[in-house]
Amino acid sequence: MSTDSRPVRVGILGMGTVGQGTVRVLLRNAEEITRRVGRDLRVVHAAVRSPQRLQGLDFPGRVSVDPWAVVRDSEVDVLVEVMGGTGLARELILAAIDSGKHVVTANKALLAEHGNEIFAAAQRRGVMVAFEAAVAGAIPIIKAIREGLAGNRIHWLAGIINGTSNYILTQMFREGWSFAEALAKAQELGYAEADPALDVDGGDAAHKITLMASIAFGIPVDFAHCHVEGIRSLQGEDVHYAAELGYRIKLLGIARRRDDGVELRVHPTLIPQDHLLAHVEGPFNAVLADSDAAGQSLYYGRGAGGDPTASAVVADLVDVARTMTADPSNRVPHLAFQADALSPLPLLPMAEVESAYYLRIQAENRAGVLAQLATILAEYQISIEALVQRERPGAASVPIVLLLHRCREGDLEQAIARIEALPVVTAAVLRLRVESLDEG
Numbered sequence: 001m002s003t004d005s006r007p008v009r010v011g012i013l014g015m016g017t018v019g020q021g022t023v024r025v026l027l028r029n030a031e032e033i034t035r036r037v038g039r040d041l042r043v044v045h046a047a048v049r050s051p052q053r054l055q056g057l058d059f060p061g062r063v064s065v066d067p068w069a070v071v072r073d074s075e076v077d078v079l080v081e082v083m084g085g086t087g088l089a090r091e092l093i094l095a096a097i098d099s100g101k102h103v104v105t106a107n108k109a110l111l112a113e114h115g116n117e118i119f120a121a122a123q124r125r126g127v128m129v130a131f132e133a134a135v136a137g138a139i140p141i142i143k144a145i146r147e148g149l150a151g152n153r154i155h156w157l158a159g160i161i162n163g164t165s166n167y168i169l170t171q172m173f174r175e176g177w178s179f180a181e182a183l184a185k186a187q188e189l190g191y192a193e194a195d196p197a198l199d200v201d202g203g204d205a206a207h208k209i210t211l212m213a214s215i216a217f218g219i220p221v222d223f224a225h226c227h228v229e230g231i232r233s234l235q236g237e238d239v240h241y242a243a244e245l246g247y248r249i250k251l252l253g254i255a256r257r258r259d260d261g262v263e264l265r266v267h268p269t270l271i272p273q274d275h276l277l278a279h280v281e282g283p284f285n286a287v288l289a290d291s292d293a294a295g296q297s298l299y300y301g302r303g304a305g306g307d308p309t310a311s312a313v314v315a316d317l318v319d320v321a322r323t324m325t326a327d328p329s330n331r332v333p334h335l336a337f338q339a340d341a342l343s344p345l346p347l348l349p350m351a352e353v354e355s356a357y358y359l360r361i362q363a364e365n366r367a368g369v370l371a372q373l374a375t376i377l378a379e380y381q382i383s384i385e386a387l388v389q390r391e392r393p394g395a396a397s398v399p400i401v402l403l404l405h406r407c408r409e410g411d412l413e414q415a416i417a418r419i420e421a422l423p424v425v426t427a428a429v430l431r432l433r434v435e436s437l438d439e440g
């Protein structure tokens, strides 16, 4: 039992999907939480732009429309930031840290872009910034990597870490919904970001893999060098060709440590259809970690939505409440490694990445085309593993799908430029990466 039995007083910025979920979970599980912490966690003040959003919620504290009122409230010990954005949210969090408040946030965009500044400020002031909810919703992935795998050298992480885009891919390609229908439903269910382009264009997954790379490899947060591609370019025919070749397509975030640097990338990826990750559907997330002692470990759960995200926010509140009286130097470091022991490993450009590839090449429907493609690829020492070409009698052009063995992306890009310049090739080449997700 803690020696300080006073309630820990919580202020919340934002009472939308996550904010309301957090209050609901805190109220519903109050007794269990108190038994775990040894003190009550009590929400005393919340900020929301439209207070009518709180109708129907048995909200126990004060409500302000001005978020600064919560930050400046001397009765607030811990600030939960779940309003989103990277401008005002940054100022509010820095001010809260400056006044000695601990912070819990679900805001991956803010931490991916300003994490180094925020963690440094918290380190100086001796307060905690906890962010379990920022990555993979309910899955305790930050704790798993930062603490559970702390004895390992982590080789790589690969994750389905955007619930909205995984939900859209599932509904489009398994249920036959349109992109617009699936996105609208994801927004209605509270999965999507305020700006859903962040979900479908890969930015949200990039924020998350950037944070995970930092805690896995002990490197500063460097979102600017993360390579990002989303799901908009995917077509039904790619999903079907991939299936024919034995693969499923998922939006993956990948962070891989190499001797010469770190690969950090988000893109649609073909993965073997019998792999566990291939069966992660709807708003669920999963992260596969490959490390030297543990081998491969897989973490699976709900990646978005009010209650699942609240589960992570409340877990962080419990952690903060348990350790807020401890000497700051004895707490778990924000980025898993001691702040003065971060590695300068560079993030590698995509040209240096090695992968297998799927190409869809639209070309004139006549003899000799395949030979031209094979000749160009051979000049870059790129070999073909499999090929799919359907007869389409009478069609002026046909898709040719190639599965390529592993090669350097810079070489492939040069070969693709040569292929696109061929007079027989009628459209831009679609290039997707293929990952076997094998150990090591």
Ligand SMILES: NC(=O)C1=CN([C@@H]2O[C@H](COP(=O)(O)OP(=O)(O)OC[C@H]3O[C@@H](n4cnc5c(N)ncnc54)[C@H](OP(=O)(O)O)[C@@H]3O)[C@@H](O)[C@H]2O)C=CC1
Pocket: 013, 014, 015, 016, 017, 018, 019, 047, 048, 049, 050, 051, 053, 065, 066, 067, 081, 082, 083, 084, 085, 088, 106, 107, 108, 109, 133, 134, 137, 190, 191, 192, 193, 194, 303, 304, 305, 306, 309
């Ligand atoms: N939804 C999810 O599944 C997950 C979300 N997150 C992150 O959590 C954060 C919140 O997301 P979510 O709950 O979905 O977002 P919502 O849009 O549902 O809620 C945001 C809340 O913040 C309030 N707000 C925004 N700006 C201000 C302001 N200037 N002053 C006062 N209140 C403000 C809004 O008020 P009003 O309602 O009046 O506009 C609203 O109550 C984001 O950073 C998001 O990326 C993280 C993991 C999962």
Ligand SMILES: N[C@@H](CCO)C(=O)O
Pocket: 134, 135, 136, 137, 161, 162, 163, 164, 165, 191, 192, 193, 199, 204, 303, 304, 305
């Ligand atoms: N918009 C995010 C919320 C969870 O971080 C997603 O869909 O995964």
